[in-house]
Amino acid sequence: MADVNRGNRPLSPHLTIYRPQLTSMTSIFVRITGNALLLAGLLIVWWLLAASTSARAFEIANAVLTSWFGDLVLLGSLWALWYHLLGGVRHLIWDSGRALEVPISEKMGLAMIFGSLILTALTVIVI
């Protein structure tokens, strides 16, 4: 017989009772980085629209994106992009039913942290 108790069911414990762990922290940062990338996305769209509009509009958008503030946002977004990408790879591996054990998940978490930092540094050097 199915459970007929609706609306008054006990909820499982959530974030507040857990000690921060590598797996949970690397996971929440995938969400934070993914959503924060909206800012860089909108800046780039604005920059492209300005470039397609006029030289004067481009000057304004380009000045914002290449200012110290723009550099800071785009550098942070570059790291966020690589981190989120590596987090996505981890999810694709998990979703295939592989590497679900805690030790290997933690290793992949460390790989995401250091991998994203290395990729960011490499990108800055190359471009």
Place this chain on the structure above:
Amino acid sequence: MQYITDRKRAEGLGSAKSGTKHHWQMQISSVALLILVPFFVFTFGPILGEDYATVTAYFARPFPALVAALTLLVGFHHFRQGVQVMIEDYTSGLTRKFLIIAMVCISYGAAATGVFALIRLAL
């Protein structure tokens, strides 16, 4: 006592609606972005900071323009679905509906604006 099966009670509720479709679409777009994002980083990155004439000439070329257009389209579609999950996790009721609608508008609005700009640059 209700003469109704567990399946009948669960169907259409929660992730039994379209959860698998959403998940599968996220997998498709994430694999696509796995290829597009590195291309975009290394085509958009070097040109940022160049002058107006160089930038407009650069995005008139097919490869940088197509990479940028595809990254924006797939990226904002991926964002639209990802942000929906976050909104559903932390909000409910009218707030949830309002935020999802707002984010859908921003996502498709930004993608359309970016693609429009790229087409204008190419022409």
